[in-house]
Amino acid sequence: MKKTAILFIVFFFVTLISNAQINLKPLESGVGAETNTYYKDINNVLNGFEGTYEYNGPDFYFKIKLVKTTMKARSVYWLDMLEGTYQYVKNGIDANYLNIPFHNNNNNARIMINRIRKIDDGLQYFCPNCLTEKWIEGSIKDYVHNRLAILYIAKRIVNGEEGLQLGFLFPLEGQNVNDPEPAPAHLPSGEFFVKKIN
């Protein structure tokens, strides 16, 4: 009994100290990258985007898988986020990372989502036909030609089928006139709908 009491007291103080050291902030307020801070998806917004989705059209095939990770450790902080991977097939090039672990050699996931956006924060410009719910933003890597795109995601229903509207935005980069122009991105640009398959 005495031993249990001691263990309880120790556990209590460890918990107290741990809580005292980590600041908890809502992910929806943005990741400020502050030391010893946990940016938590308090309202579980990210959960609603988890799953596997695909687009199978005449121009290309795209499949995306999104999984929520909680308390992901970063250099000086933690956060909840969606991590993901994808398969993109176009012009005979099959960029398929679905069966490769998200993380290898300390690389980050190919898809990282940790920004939750409000309904009135530009959703009407991105996807006026999407569900009026919070939407999300992150990044997606193009390994074929080493590019990086901003990835916008909002929930949408098309012909009664649940899915996501994806938007790819490639930020402009500085290009010195004397250097050879980098290869264009392999990933698609613009927006398209992926239906949920799993």
Add this chain to the structure above:
Amino acid sequence: MKIKSIKFLDKILICVLIIMYSCHQDDSYYHTEKDFSTEVRVRKITFNDIIYKPEHSRVQRYVLEFKNNVSKIRSQNTQGKFVYNEDYDFYIDEENGLFIEKEDYYSYTFRVKRPQSEEKLENVVFASKPEGGFETTIITYDITYDELEQYGIHEIQNRDVKYYSYDYQSREFLPSLVCVEVWTFQDAQYPINEGNVTGGPIVYEGWSLLTMDCTWVGGGAGSGGNGTSSGGNGTSSGGNGTSSGGSSGGGGSSNNSGGSTSNNNPPKIITTPIGKPENSPDPCPSLTRLLNPDEQNLQHYIDELAILHQQNIGNEVSYSFSKEKTGWDDENNRYTFNNYNAHYNIGTDISVGITGGFSNSGPIYYSSIHLHTKLHGAAGSIFSWGDIKYLKELYDSLKAPQDYVVLNNDISTLVFVPDPLNTNNYNVYALAVNNFTHLMNEINNEFENPKWSDFSDERERTLKINDYYGTKYEENKDNLEAYFLNKFSNYGISLFKLEGNQWKKLLLSSDGQSITKKTCN
């Protein structure tokens, strides 16, 4: 049309040439006048030029060693392990130096800034010695930048000037006897960073000597006074004698004007005071020229972007501005250009970016405007951190000296952004460099911040930093311009906003919470 910045620089470049002759070998002094107007070459220089250009290899060791020693001194002071001349806890404006060449003589002058002192004019000079090597001297002018602007460069004559000779072995500032000649430069029409004083298209009226005096330079921490020189070798502190025939380069001090002439070709230090405001590029003339319908015709591209903005374009687009050198305009003392063009890029899978840079055989891409889409929301309602980083890279690739075709104040980046409070409206901002060293340091500091260490890929890291600041922009969207100026106040950049058909420089008010606007004339 005269360039306003040039006229402003003109004030400071009514230069005083201070020629200090070390007179260690005998007690004889001389007072004579020389005319260097056809012999002296003055060019702008940076630390990077010294480090990377072979023609300056002779001074590399001295500059780098001095810089490192200063850094160590600062570090040691911070740790409290080594008490040493706290007054010398300074940093150097590595970007806006002047290189002076006269026959076999060379000097390199840079502005010195102390972190917690009033803004007094202070320079460090690396000057070649006839026997080889370089002599390093700190020159402290007892005049603030405000006073300099108010009274003019000639006011230096009425002020105290202190000289500190730096000894590389002891890392101390030791006493030495110097003779000082004060030279003024008459009616400089074009800034020194525009090329050589002699030769080329630059027209200078010429140098003229004001006074020459000799003085003992005090050594030691901060004393630096100028005492009476009696051929002795003691350190004087603080004493400031009067100078016959006018004070010497300020200096006052013990003078022994007149008399004998030098016959041993003593080592010389030639320098010109470098003041901060006068050396800050003024982008206003160039930004205004961007609007000229006969030149870059910026409004046309803004109108194009406004259409895309109203169409809710989902990708960033840019127009990169270029021009080609055609000749020299004697009347206005600047290169002339034609073939003003704009290269269109859209950030899709077709092309990648904003073109910038300099090519000897082709157009010069010196500025650009790009559009942030409404998708960014308030996070995209002003320059992203990556945009600032881009400006640094553009400036680095274009900055003078590079045949001086592109002036530093020509280099800018513009952005077309949704208004943070009503994204259907838009704003146009311009960003220019006023201190490249600061910009480079701050960009590097942020990029290397350990909190971004999880992102080894440059693009990924830049995007994450953009996200970070984007979040802050959203939080401060009610007062975004002030937030931006506050946040990047140490970045050595200037922010301008286009209102109507006029550029306005945005400045942070003294309260740090609001902005004031200064119209570009």
